[in-house]
Structure formats: structure tokens, C-alpha cells
Amino acid sequence: MEKYGRRKHKHLSESFKDAISGFRLALFQERNIHIQLFAAAVVIIFSLMIHVPLTDMLIIFALIGGVISLELVNTAVERLVDLVTKERHPMAKAAKDTAAAAVWWFSVMAAVIYFFIVYNTLH
Numbered sequence: 590m591e592k593y594g595r596r597k598h599k600h601l602s603e604s605f606k607d608a609i610s611g612f613r614l615a616l617f618q619e620r621n622i623h624i625q626l627f628a629a630a631v632v633i634i635f636s637l638m639i640h641v642p643l644t645d646m647l648i649i650f651a652l653i654g655g656v657i658s659l660e661l662v663n664t665a666v667e668r669l670v671d672l673v674t675k676e677r678h679p680m681a682k683a684a685k686d687t688a689a690a691a692v693w694w695f696s697v698m699a700a701v702i703y704f705f706i707v708y709n710t711l712h
């Protein structure tokens with residue numbers, strides 16, 4: 590029963606450091622994150638230029654956060670699968686492809702929502 594008891598929590602600053610370290614790893618190793626951060630910068634600059642309203646700006650930030658967060662989870666799944674097996678395996682493929690699909694779905698939805706935000710701002 591002891592092993593299911595309360596876990597000793599790390600200091601908050603240590604958890605924060607671990608999260609930064611995970612983000613840096615993805616930043617150095619994943620090309621997709623570069624593309625997504627570049628797209629996010631373009632979207633934010635363009636939105637400011639056309640004066641997207643504040644509430645819509647907040648939605649845009651939430652969408653950007655969602656895409657980047659899902660990409661980080663996708664990276665975690667890729668690393669975990671590679672840790673578990675170096676062999677080609679249908680389950681490894683399923684895990685990686687499903688995680689990639691999560692990023693893809695959210696990105697497509699984000700693009701559709703952003704299109705409507707831009708359309709609504711300009712009309």
C-alpha cells in the first residue's frame with residue numbers, strides 16, 4: 590500500500606526547469622516545432638496588422654498554445670516508442686501515427702478558425 594501513497598512532490602522551480610528542458614529538446618530536435626513557431630509569429634504579426642479584436646486574439650493564442658503543446662506530446666510519444674522498441678512494429682507505427690494525427694487535426698481546426706477570425710475582422 591505504501592508505494593501507492595502520496596508522492597513527495599518536487600519543488601515547483603524544478604518542475605519548471607524540467608519543462609523548459611523538454612521544450613529545448615523539442616526545439617533542437619524537431620523541425621515541425623520550428624515551422625509551427627514561425628507560423629505562429631506570422632499569424633500574430635498579421636493579426637496585429639489587421640487589428641484583430643482582443644477576444645479573437647486570445648482565441649488565436651489558445652490555438653497556438655494547443656498546436657505547440659500537442660507537438661510536444663507527439664515528440665514525447667515518438668521518444669517513448671523509440672525507447673520501447675528499435676524494431677519496426679505495427680503498434681509502434683499506430684502510436685506514432687495517432688499522435689501525429691492529433692497534431693494534424695488540431696492544426697486543421699486552428700487554420701479553419703483563424704480563417705473565420707480574419708474574414709470577420711476584414712468584413
Ligand SMILES: Nc1ncnc2c1ncn2[C@@H]1O[C@H](COP(=O)(O)OP(=O)(O)OP(=O)(O)O)[C@@H](O)[C@H]1O
Nearest residue numbers: 619621667674675676677678679681682685686689
Ligand atoms: N518502430 C516503428 N515501427 C513501425 N513504424 C514506425 C516505427 N517508427 C516510426 N515508424 C513510422 O515512421 C514514421 C516516422 O517516424 P519518425 O520516428 O521518424 O517520426 P518523424 O518523421 O520524426 O515524425 P515527425 O515528422 O512528426 O517528427 C512514423 O509516423 C511511423 O509511421
